[in-house]
Amino acid sequence: HSLIKYKTDSILGIAYNRLFILDKKKMSVHFPHTNNSSKPPMFRHSNHKYNSLLKDGRGFIWFGTYDGLHVWETESGTLKSFYRSNGLVNNSIKSIYEDHSGRIWVSTSNGISKISVKKEADTFSYNFENYNHFDGVLNNEFIPGSVFLTSDRHLLWGGIDGMNELNINDNQSNEEQLFTPLISRFFISGNEITQGKKYNNKVILENSISKTRHINLQHEQNFISFEFSALNYTNPARTHYRYRLSGIDKEWNKISPHTSNGKAVYTNLAPGDYQFTVYATNNSEKWDAPPAQLSITIHPPFWRTTLAYILYIVIFMASTLFVSVIIIKQKSEKIKRLQKEELDLMKLSFYTNVSHDLKTPLSLIITPLSTIAKKIDNTDLKKQVNQVRQNANDLLNQINQLIDFRKLEIKGETLQLSFCNIPAFLENIFVPFNELTTDKNISFIWNIDIEPSNFYIDKDKLKRIVMNLLSNAFKYTRQDGTITVIAGNSHLNKGNIPAIEIAIEDNGYGIPENEQAKIFSRFYQVKNSKMPNTGSGIGLHMVHEYTKLHKGEIELNSKIDQGSCFKVRIPINLEPDTETLIQNDVSVQKSPLKILLVEDNSEFRNFLSKELSGTYQIIEAADGNEGYTKALEHLPDLILTDLMMPVMNGIELCHQLKSTIQVSHIPVIVLTAKTSDEAQLDSFEAKADAFVSKPFNMEILQLQIQNMIDKHELRKKLFKNAIVVNPQSLTSSSIDEKLIKKALDFISINMENASYSVEQLSSDMCMDRTGLYRKIMALTGQNPTAFIRSIRLKRAAQLLEQGLPVAEVAEKVGFNTLSYFSKCFQNEFGKKPSDYR
Ligand code: ADP
DSSP states (O other): OEEEEEETTEEEEEETTEEEEEETTTTEEEOTTTSOOSSSOOOSOTTOOEEEEEEOTTSOEEEEETTEEEEEETTTTEEEEEOGGGTOSOSSEEEEEEOTTSOEEEEETTEEEEEEEEEETTEEEEEEEEEOGGGTOOSSOEEEEEEEEOTTSEEEEEESSOEEEEEOSSOOOTTSOOOOOEEEEEEETTEEOOTTOEETTEEOOSSOGGGOOEEEEOTTOOOEEEEEEOOOSSSGGGOEEEEEETTTOSSOEEEOSSSSSEEEEEOSOOSEEEEEEEEEEOTTOOOOSOOEEEEEEEOOOGGGSHHHHHHHHHHHHHHHHHHHHHHHHHHHHHHHHHHHHHHHHHHHHHHHHHHHHHHHHHHHHHHHHHHHHHHOOOHHHHHHHHHHHHHHHHHHHHHHHHHHHHHHHHTOOOOOOEEEEHHHHHHHHHGGGGGGHHHHTOEEEEEEEOSSOEEEEOHHHHHHHHHHHHHHHHHTOOTTOEEEEEEEEEEOTTTTOEEEEEEEEEOSSOOOGGGTTGGGSTTOOOOOTTSOOOSOSOHHHHHHHHHHHTTOEEEEEEETTTEEEEEEEEESOOOOOHHHHHHHHHHHHHSSOEEEEEOSOHHHHHHHHHHHTTTSEEEEESSHHHHHHHHHHHOOSEEEEESSOSSSOHHHHHHHHHTSTTTTTSOEEEEESOOOHHHHHHHHHTTOSEEEESSOOHHHHHHHHHHHHHHHHHHHHHHHHOSSOOHHHHOSSHHHHHHHHHHHHHHHHTTTOTTOOHHHHHHHTTOOHHHHHHHHHHHHSSOHHHHHHHHHHHHHHHHHHTTOOHHHHHHHTTOSOHHHHHHHHHHHHSSOHHHHO
8 A cells, every 4th residue: 555665775565454575676575574573663463454654754664554653763663652542633544744844744534633753862752733623624534645745835635525735834833822811701600691781680790701800799699600712713622721719729720622612610609809810721731821810809798797897896895885784783773772671670670679678568558457457347447448458459569560570581480380270269360350440430341161160370470460461451441441351261272272261351542553562572661642651561571471481372452442352361281290399389388387286275276376377377286186187288397286185195196296207307396284204204205306384485485486497497408518418417206317317328329320310219218209309308408309419429529538539439429421420519519529629
């Protein structure tokens, strides 16, 4: 197919895809790739089809095959192969031609390649420049070997469909030509933005994008894309691009030549300033041409603008100021309130102090008044005296209320429950109010219907509640008004617990709705010029607090100028715990002290009773038997008994008392006309505590009684202060001594057992809890819990005196924690254990 001059005397040729050498001298042919010499080249694949052959001006031999272009650099003897991967337009070579400036032109099955060969030092480099259908090259194949250069240097290639012509005179390489790219299209969220087009009601481009240097966008317009072109009209497909968006791209993005235009896409751009830069170049990848540039500003949303930030600061400062002002105001209000409260309390303490002073003379007025009233026969005078007494009683009641109020304020009150017949109790409160009806001609109607009638209640507090509500009703009811009180069974709204309800209704001034919640606060009084403005504003406060103490409810219905109805509901299921019940018992015993008088002579008994009743509460019994029963029933503080009596005489009574554990601690004084030593001996044998012989001076008897009681109190004190408990010194009877001894023994056995309790002690002692309580209380003045603790602490004191470490002592006397031990010890002895040691 092709022949070229190879060496002086030889021709290189291709025939039917086989390479041969014709030696003209010898006129012989040989096939270079069949012998083993290295020259001419031997190809690795035997199926190369050689379409064309060229020996160029450099002496290189070019082989155009169906599969690649090969060049044999003759001098160095190297063979190089080029394929599409090396930059060739196509692998199937049809013709090879060298032009006047040494460039090699290759036609292929699909396009034309121009190859420039450069020598760099000892090696040669090959640079490809391709032309395809984008450049106007025929789509179909070129015919093998069909290439021709005209005299005016136009290269012609023959193809199946026609022919291509290229003027290689002006075909200078665009390697040196520079292209400045142009941004040709601009998109937001995939929508093309053109000059004057409205996007979201706003024109974005005033000019065409190619002439635009800056774009302003809103924060949500942050998905944008550009298209750009290098304006390489002759060879656009061979343009390289690189582009970058400052602030986003760290490296340049490169686009290799495939399509005519480049495209860049950016999504989710944050508000800020950006610069888009794009460079274009030809095949040789020189980036010398100036770039196209476009700056973009994405504006932040309003809430992220400087103005917004200033606004935030202003709002923050304003609210801080506002809050501080409020806090300061609240603080000053609080201070004012506290000051007022302090003043109130001071006033109150002054009033109560005065009240205490008023109480005694007032009692001294009331008591003789009752006696005087009884003695007066003149009805008019009697009525007046009774009125004086009533008013004095009212005054006393007011004073007591003030004292109670102070108690409530300072200490906090507890319920003192006692079992009581409620209807009778209420009736006793209601009846005296009848006397108030005449003044204003008020009709006072009351009805009590309560079932069951007996239950536990704090009598004093219930009385205060009812008296206050009733007094208010009378105070705030006009002339000819009506007051109705209905006491009946009901339930608490909360928990549906059975309760009694006392409803006190009047048709008086009424209370404005907006003040109804406030009237239960202390010192609060409704300001109403029509209403009597007496009182102190503590009554309803106490009603409220006392109802609350009873776990009850209070309800108010009132209309201005029509009247008010207060409903108080008190649960009937209240029960005192044993300890408080007994404690109440004990405290009742204490004031005034109880004396049991056992005397068969009623005259003498009455005389004694009269004489002593000023100081003591007197219980009377006519003989020893009755005396014994009453002693067990009332547990008096002292028993005064005659010696000679029917049924059971004084000696026998004394015997019985001293051998009955419940009463054995009660001091007994024996009175007798007998002066004989025998009688005295008998009484002492019966363990009587003292002996007084008739006739006696009343004062002496009084002193004797006082001494006896003091002695008993002294024992209690002795117990408290002693470190070593001596049962004998605590007691006046052997049975008590035994009891204390036994108790001490049990406590001492259980000294290290922290959980040893009153229950265990009472079961160890074979006594019920109440009995033990009464006994221990009577003998030591302490309840059993305190008694046990006291014994432990006394033991602790002994051990500390022996020099034992505090922690060890605490453990030895049954305290679980050192801090509790310390606290109790200090309470008992006024010193810390360590100091004591
Ligand atoms: P005071 O000593 O002023 O009576 P209270 O605490 O008992 O104090 O009552 C507080 C205020 O409630 C009274 O000042 C009065 O204005 C109003 N108030 C109480 N009970 C009635 C009532 N039955 N009718 C009208 N107003 C009443």
